[in-house]
Amino acid sequence: MPRYSINETRINQTMQELGELGDSPEGMLRVAYSPEDITGRDYAIKMMQEAGLETRIDTAGNIIGRRSGSDDSLPAIAMGSHTDTVPKGGKYDGALGVMAAIEVIRTLEEQGHNTRHPLEVINFTNEEGTRFHRWLVGSRSMSGLLEQEDLDAVDDDGLSLGPCLADIGGDISRIEEAVRKPGELAAYFELHIEQGPYLDRSGTPIGVVTGITGRAVFEVEIEGKANHAGTTPMSTRRDALVSASKLVLAIQKMAAEQEICRVSTVGSIKAVPNAVNVIPGSASIGLEFRDTNMEALAAAEQELQRITDQAVIDDAVDIDVIRHRFTTSVPITPDMQAMVAEAAENCGFEWESLPSGAGHDAQAVANIAPVAMIFVPSLDGISHSKEEYSTPQDCANGAQVLLELLLLADDRF
Ligand SMILES: [Zn+2]
Structure with a gap:
């Protein structure tokens, strides 16, 4: 049984x-x-204050609500996520992590439970990165x-970040003051919807x-030779789009059949002219x-x-492979995973382990503190859409596990 019910x-x-x-x-258009x-x-600030948290906005625009612990010399345990959305997004992505963290604080307040560690609820700004095409901006700043x-x-209209940050209470000229040092946070816990189909399919709540x-x-980039579509014999063509098409299928197979990596996607294609x-x-x-x-x-x-080298030989085209960006994966330590599983079991929930295919604020925070993440099911695995849905029960289950996880960490850290 969990210690307290949310x-x-x-x-x-x-x-x-x-x-x-x-x-x-x-x-959603947030x-x-x-x-x-x-x-x-x-709204998040209002709810934090109603829950008894002392709120501030850091220079990066993150909203931080803090509750004292019985030993304020200890580093804070933080919980949170984000309330910004993609354009035409859903009501659960990010929102659940922030609202559940506030619910955890309200429950502790009601129960008169004072934790040893100070607690923080953090609403990170610009997780999604739609504006400025830079994501996790708040959590990376911290x-x-x-x-x-x-x-x-600059955004699509040529506007820069500074005035936008000022609009939400941040200050770009002092943005480095938002940085928290390693050791300042004892841990960071993020509850999030899965945004994929696995939990919904297996019927596992956590x-x-x-x-x-x-x-x-x-x-x-593939260079062939443009020529007349009516007069050029098939045998002498150097058709860049045909080579591209073969690559699209080969890349799909790399994950789907060869299982070289978990997922592979060709998301854009251009042909000239x-x-x-x-x-x-x-x-x-x-x-x-x-x-x-x-x-x-x-x-x-x-x-x-290998497959592009082969295409050069087979199709008589020139190919340039441009390596754009590598985002390093962020493993969650076995200890932290075990504590989430223990919290789920204490609440009487079935759980299963799974990786996150999407990025989250937790991956940035992992640079300064141990992190853990709890997922709850997304109906049909749909996210970043108005169809995004997790049941009221799923949302409550997640908040319950978040509370139990926090109490376990408060005892042990
Ligand atoms: Zn999110």
């Missing part, structure tokens, strides 16, 4: 109230730094992982996250591989090199 009605009421802010017929985002942020490119980024996937992004009566002279594809094991990503890169 209030299922109350957590779902707050999820519903937050879900009305920035809602539209197409889905894109970071927008007026809609600010309504969600203001974790000392901000890059010059983040500060220099997921113990084993790690956050690494990602390797490439662009492949893209005219129906011209043999495509050049083509390019954008692709990514994801796996929690970085060796699998290295193997995928090797295989990509």
Whole structure:
């Protein structure tokens, strides 16, 4: 049995109230730094204060609510996630982690339970990275992982980050003050919807996250020869789009059949001149591989090199493989995974281990503190869509495990 029961009605009421802010017929519109985002942020601040937390906004725009512990010389245990959404996003991604953390604090308040450690609820800003095309901006700022490119980024209208940060109470000229040193946080716990189909399919209420996937992004440019589609014999063509098409299928097989890495996706394709009566002279594809094991990503890169080398020979084209970005996977330590499993068992829930295919604030925070993540099912694995849904029971279960995890950590850290 869990030590205290969270209030299922109350957590779902707050999820519903937050879900009305920035809602539209197409889905949620709380894109970071927008007026809609600010309504969600203001709601989070109000709920934190009602829960008795002392709130502040750091220079990176993160909202931090703090509750004293019985020994304030101890580092804080933090819980949180984000309330920004992708355009036309859902009501649960990020929102659940913040609202559940607030519910945990409210439950402790009601029970008169004073933890040893100070506690923090953190609402990280701009997790999704829609604006400025830079993501995890708040959590990377806090974790000392901000890059010059983040500060220099401009949005699609040419606006820069500084004024946007000012709109939400941050200060770009002092953004480095948001950095927390290793040791300042005893741990960080993030409850999140799975955003994939595994828990929903197996009917398991709780997921113990084993790690956050690494990602390797490439662009492949293929040079053939543009020519007349009517007069050029098939045998003499150097058709860049045909080569690209073979690569698309080969890359799909790398994960689906060869199992070199967990998932592989060609997400973009361009043909030049893209005219129906011209043999495509050049083509390019954008692709990514994801796996929690970085060796699998290295193997995928090797295989990509092999199949493109082969295409050069087979199709008489020139190929350039451009390596764009490698995001390192973030493993969650076995100790932290075991504590999440123990918390789930104390609450009487079945659980299963699974990796996170999506990125999360926890992967940045892992740079300064031990992290753990709890997943709850996403109906049909749908996310980043207005169809995104987790049942009231799932949301409450997640909050219950978060509370139990916090109490275990407070006893042991
Ligand atoms: Zn999220």
